[in-house]
Amino acid sequence: MALDKNGIAKRIAKEVKNGYYVNLGIGIPTLVANFVREDIEVEFQSENGVLGMGPFPFEGEEDADIINAGKQTITTMPGASFFDSATSFSMIRGKHVHLTILGAMEVAENGDIANWKIPGKMVKGMGGAMDLVASADNIIVAMMHTNKRGESKILKKCSLPLTGVGCVTKVVTNLAVLEVKDNTFHLLERAPEVSVEEIQNATEGTLVINGDVPEMEI
Numbered sequence: 001m002a003l004d005k006n007g008i009a010k011r012i013a014k015e016v017k018n019g020y021y022v023n024l025g026i027g028i029p030t031l032v033a034n035f036v037r038e039d040i041e042v043e044f045q046s047e048n049g050v051l052g053m054g055p056f057p058f059e060g061e062e063d064a065d066i067i068n069a070g071k072q073t074i075t076t077m078p079g080a081s082f083f084d085s086a087t088s089f090s091m092i093r094g095k096h097v098h099l100t101i102l103g104a105m106e107v108a109e110n111g112d113i114a115n116w117k118i119p120g121k122m123v124k125g126m127g128g129a130m131d132l133v134a135s136a137d138n139i140i141v142a143m144m145h146t147n148k149r150g151e152s153k154i155l156k157k158c159s160l161p162l163t164g165v166g167c168v169t170k171v172v173t174n175l176a177v178l179e180v181k182d183n184t185f186h187l188l189e190r191a192p193e194v195s196v197e198e199i200q201n202a203t204e205g206t207l208v209i210n211g212d213v214p215e216m217e218i
Contacts, residue, residue, distance in 0.1 A: 019042075029101040045097060057074070095136070098138060107153065113141060133164025143172075154202070187199060187209050189215065
């Protein structure tokens with residue numbers, strides 16, 4: 001059973017450790033804040049100038065002045081702070097963020113990521129992704145394993161314009177958890193009821209499988 005977007009976010013939330021400062025990109029990553037364990041302290045940062053983001057607000061409780069980088073309304077935790085973009089990016093470029101979680105259109109087996117432009121289509125621009133992938137040491141990508149045509153997005157080489165080179169450490173898709181290591185994808189976990197063969201067929205890049213692959217615990 002392939003995961004939905006919430007399932008991907010829930011699995012990535014297990015990678016968030018106590019005391020981490022975490023940047024959440026737009027799309028699936030923004031859902032991660034909804035699933036982090038309540039017994040740990042985590043500071044979520046958004047590059048538009050927020051530190052201390054909480055889960056999404058309930059309907060009717062939104063404040064249009066409090067938004068994330070994707071212009072979605074958010075909640076804030078006690079002690080949250082707001083600041084300008086210069087301060088926000090000094091945090092990012094100064095490597096004060098422990099974990100960056102981004103969406104992607106493609107990821108290559110050497111850790112390249114393409115997540116900002118599809119030629120010929122209208123896009124808003126690269127945004128903060130360029131700085132995030134250039135500055136972060138721990139980058140987890142949240143994405144679907146294949147596109148709407150069923151073609152793999154886990155590739156030998158990205159076909160779309162790159163956002164960053166050799167920077168991705170782990171990928172969590174609707175089918176699997178993959179570690180990017182030694183210019184290959186290492187299969188760590190599979191989604192419930194999803195077979196290794198199904199993951200292999202959906203992966204264009206080199207996939208390394210060591211022994212029995214456990215199912216994700218969601």
